[in-house]
Amino acid sequence: MTYTSDKPPLPETTEQLRARIPGWGADLDPKDRPSVPKLRWQEDRTGAHWDFPERQPERWPRERSIEHAFLTPVFGTSCPPRGVSGALRRFSYRRFSEGRAAHWLLLLAADRVDAWENHLRSFATARPDNPITETGVLSEFSRHGFSSRFGKKRADAGHHLLDPVIVAGPWVLAGGLAYSGVRAALRRRRR
Amino acid sequence: MRAMVYRGPYKVRVEEKDMPPIEHPNDAIVRVTLGAICGSDLHLYHGMMPDTRVGMTFGHEFIGVVEEVGSGVANLSRGDRVMVPFNIFCGTCWFCARSLYSNCHNVNPNATAVGGIYGYSHTCGGYDGGQSEFVRVPFADVGPTIIPEWMDDEDAVLLTDALPTGYFGAQLGDIVEGDVVVVFGAGPVGLFAAKSAWLMGAGRVVVIDHLEYRLEKARTFAHAETYNFTEYDDIVVHMKKITDHLGADVAIDAVGAEADGNLTQHITAAKLKLQGGSPVALNWAIDSVRKGGTVSVMGAYGPMFSAVKFGDALNKGLTLRMNQCPVKRQWPRLFEHIRNGYLKPSEIITHRIPLEHIAEGYHIFSAKLDGCIKPLVVPNAG
Numbered sequence A: 001m002t003y004t005s006d007k008p009p010l011p012e013t014t015e016q017l018r019a020r021i022p023g024w025g026a027d028l029d030p031k032d033r034p035s036v037p038k039l040r041w042q043e044d045r046t047g048a049h050w051d052f053p054e055r056q057p058e059r060w061p062r063e064r065s066i067e068h069a070f071l072t073p074v075f076g077t078s079c080p081p082r083g084v085s086g087a088l089r090r091f092s093y094r095r096f097s098e099g100r101a102a103h104w105l106l107l108l109a110a111d112r113v114d115a116w117e118n119h120l121r122s123f124a125t126a127r128p129d130n131p132i133t134e135t136g137v138l139s140e141f142s143r144h145g146f147s148s149r150f151g152k153k154r155a156d157a158g159h160h161l162l163d164p165v166i167v168a169g170p171w172v173l174a175g176g177l178a179y180s181g182v183r184a185a186l187r188r189r190r191r
Numbered sequence B: 001m002r003a004m005v006y007r008g009p010y011k012v013r014v015e016e017k018d019m020p021p022i023e024h025p026n027d028a029i030v031r032v033t034l035g036a037i038c039g040s041d042l043h044l045y046h047g048m049m050p051d052t053r054v055g056m057t058f059g060h061e062f063i064g065v066v067e068e069v070g071s072g073v074a075n076l077s078r079g080d081r082v083m084v085p086f087n088i089f090c091g092t093c094w095f096c097a098r099s100l101y102s103n104c105h106n107v108n109p110n111a112t113a114v115g116g117i118y119g120y121s122h123t124c125g126g127y128d129g130g131q132s133e134f135v136r137v138p139f140a141d142v143g144p145t146i147i148p149e150w151m152d153d154e155d156a157v158l159l160t161d162a163l164p165t166g167y168f169g170a171q172l173g174d175i176v177e178g179d180v181v182v183v184f185g186a187g188p189v190g191l192f193a194a195k196s197a198w199l200m201g202a203g204r205v206v207v208i209d210h211l212e213y214r215l216e217k218a219r220t221f222a223h224a225e226t227y228n229f230t231e232y233d234d235i236v237v238h239m240k241k242i243t244d245h246l247g248a249d250v251a252i253d254a255v256g257a258e259a260d261g262n263l264t265q266h267i268t269a270a271k272l273k274l275q276g277g278s279p280v281a282l283n284w285a286i287d288s289v290r291k292g293g294t295v296s297v298m299g300a301y302g303p304m305f306s307a308v309k310f311g312d313a314l315n316k317g318l319t320l321r322m323n324q325c326p327v328k329r330q331w332p333r334l335f336e337h338i339r340n341g342y343l344k345p346s347e348i349i350t351h352r353i354p355l356e357h358i359a360e361g362y363h364i365f366s367a368k369l370d371g372c373i374k375p376l377v378v379p380n381a382g
Helices: A014-020 A083-095 A101-122 A131-135 A145-149 A162-190 B041-045 B153-158 B162-172 B188-199 B212-220 B235-242 B263-271 B280-288 B310-315 B327-339 B355-366
Strands: B002-008 B011-016 B028-036 B061-069 B081-084 B134-137 B180-184 B204-209 B225-228 B248-253 B289-297 B319-322 B351-354 B375-378
Touching: A083 A101, A101 B002, A131 A162, A131 B011, A131 B355, A162 B263, B002 B355, B011 B355, B028 B081, B028 B153, B041 B355, B061 B134, B061 B153, B162 B188, B162 B289, B162 B327, B180 B188, B180 B280, B188 B204, B188 B212, B188 B248, B204 B212, B204 B235, B212 B225, B235 B280, B248 B280, B280 B289, B280 B310, B351 B355, B355 B375
Parallel strands: B180 B204, B180 B248, B204 B225, B248 B289, B289 B319, B351 B375
Antiparallel strands: B002 B011, B028 B061, B028 B134, B028 B375, B061 B081
């Protein structure tokens, strides 16, 4: 009982648990747990045969956190920054530490700009972005979209309605703006 | 080669990409034979993780065959069948030397607060991931391990993140014999955390979720007692009631940034991106655990601030423990548990998605359609 010093009783005894659960108590002794203690010196260095790794060539100026002393010896080379989003990213890394909200908010803003830069760029290619195939939304019909949601007491069913707005909304808005722009230009030309 | 690429929030597709080159003498190129979509990939997919660039290939859970090795690689050869931990790590920095591989300081120039992770944004180092035919594996002498002959591919791929993370989450709970452990979230990590809690001697394991099919899996796979939080006015009060008003000894957050259960938290975090994550499950964990108890956080959160109830954590004298799992550290013991039949990770797999259908795979997993718990990604599925 909580309001006295006794621990509340458990529904099953140790013997019952051992009989019901395969492996119950196999790691009862903390010495058998691989992450105890938290800091454990690794004598074999997990296969590494260097004190400090050889440096990977820097093929373009690689953005880095100003909390680092230098560019780390190894780094990812996916998607170098470019365009307006790249400028925003470079500025964010150059100006703000990881401790500043501005750093992360600028990077998030750059992500949105990056998406639109790439959507627009894709229209000049043989494979323009297609929100129907790229969202996989057609699987709603082949993978029980209705029966997976309704009558299931799911806490997320309400805000699922927001997802199409988030995905399609900017496309509809951009389409509308493009249509208005073209119409206004044609009108001006006719005058 | 064929690879999944991110095209903006909620949009992915498969494209032809250049083969990854050897960038460093200790790199290897691995031909991916099996990958997976992780729940944390959905945070990228939904545009929540800062510096997620269009064109990046996601995927930090994969196994494969070594295709090519750099001039400095000594421990692997072409043709080796390898499992690759989701952490990229050097083996010799201050953190790696002390077994904190997930906190390696030599692999992520973009941030000091997180190590390197395959296919997990530039915030985690800007490495392409394994939802593709080929992937660059840095520090090939350190991270990958040859898959034992006796191990199934589907068990091996779940050893690259989901199982070690759940097992690690239970360890961070510092469980002692007879502890009451509550796990928030019945996804892959939550199921493995619940199962692991028994190995550490828990006396009672409770799993909370809102998806009935996942709770059913928690009962059958993890032998857990389950509650659907949508059936209770206040799940924290219910947790107190079922523990004689003491609270659980240990609570594990296995949900992370997109937790449901509080619409304001969910919308501000997952939809408006104004928080690093929706800390609903974390706050429930803080409030459900007893005073002096331990909260272990395995759910992934972004680097921005989140509205976490630190006052309650302080006043209750809680121990909060968390980290990205240092995967390779868990492997020897997990291999033993699998061999002994205590764990069979592949039992949670529900879908095997051909790489070419990756957009459908993401949507099914994200919208929780079709009873999806764990989708694998199969390159060259024919």
